[in-house]
Ligand code: SF4
């Protein structure tokens with residue numbers, strides 16, 4: 198068990214919890230632009246800047262494209278840079294997301310998940326993050342306020358590791374986590390600071406002793422090699438994510454990894470899910486178990502790099518699997534997580550089903566989750582994607 | 590042409606770690622027209638040397654010396670700036686030089 202240290206229990210919203218983690222990290226630069234439901238997060242952080250609780254240079258930019266550009270500029274200048282956004286804000290950053298990853302700048306961003314219009318909607322789904330799936334960022338999902346805080350602290354260590362050097366986004370479900378007050382445990386400032394450590398950049402544009410060019414051109418003769426190099430950062434990330442999680446566990450007693458296996462040992466069918474829906478699913482698993490139904494759940498914490506092997510191992514003893522996606526990929530065979538899971542299960546005969554739920558903030562009720570389990574246990578298979586909570 | 594490096598041997602994030610790297614980069618392969626110099630006509634004004642965007646005009650002791658074909662990309666600026674009455678540089682299609 199972890200050694201006890203001085204921690205505080207506070208009641209915070211998800212946004213406030215991430216702002217608290219950012220405060221403890223005291224990053225050098227925060228480039229911010231408001232968007233619901235993220236606004237409150239950077240609003241809180243701006244208060245810390247105003248009150249002198251952090252030394253961060255806060256840049257209130259004129260758009261999210263500029264927010265990410267400013268973060269890239271700051272990180273290229275050799276300092277620790279953060280930002281936060283949601284939905285359309287992330288979409289506006291799109292171009293610069295790839296540049297941040299391509300330049301291997303370990304920017305940390307909080308993404309408060311929100312659906313993309315149209316029609317216009319400010320509530321939660323994962324469509325924003327999934328649009329940035331292939332941008333070269335590490336994606337870490339949170340189930341609740343505690344995880345949003347814990348993931349934020351760990352994100353810096355992962356992103357900045359010399360063998361990773363990749364920008365990292367931690368996500369929290371818009372409103373469901375961002376605006377819900379929950380009790381969580383906060384490390385004391387000194388412990389959090391020393392866990393995250395000091396940032397030592399690989400290189401800096403502002404170092405006159407080592408002048409470098411960043412953001413340079415690579416033509417057909419070198420571009421491909423640089424992309425392969427980025428893949429290597431992703432390949433190195435799992436080891437680092439696990440190491441950081443281990444150290445965090447020793448500090449806090451809270452366990453993190455790629456997956457959380459919930460009542461999986463003797464499970465016959467399981468649901469794979471990300472984010473706050475895991476909480477609802479656990480409730481359903483418990484109630485099914487009370488009735489003797491051998492249901493299990495796997496919560497996926499890290500979407501990029503995707504833990505193919507671990508997931509395939511964790512699912513290999515089941516009769517059937519359902520993947521719940523809070524995102525839709527029009528014209529695809531299923532949601533984006535489903536595609537990854539089924540690919541991970543290639544060669545196995547276990548059927549994997551796709552369910553779409555919760556788009557635009559539609560509640561996922563225990564009843565809906567149970568209906569998916571019922572399909573699995575009754576062997577109702579359907580090669581098409583199915584929907585939870587959708588009216589015909 | 591300098592040997593192309595594999596992905597393990599290049600700086601992370603496409604950083605250019607020091608100056609002067611353009612020298613190693615062969616822009617000569619881009620050329621579809623090649624400048625040809627006429628020593629008899631040249632008055633060594635060195636306008637071409639001033640104007641070449643790739644430093645591909647070689648000069649020595651104030652005199653035109655030749656072209657650096659590894660870097661000359663065949664833009665034709667030298668031929669254009671060579672005084673009209675002199676016309677010491679002509680652009681010839683690269684195909685003329687193939688065996
Ligand atoms: S053709 Fe262009 S690149 Fe070549 S020597 Fe003339 S000016 Fe320079």
Ligand code: SF4
Pocket residue numbers: 626630631632633634635636637638653667670671672675676677678
């Ligand atoms: S511009 Fe023409 S005349 Fe002047 S140095 Fe060059 S080739 Fe000779």
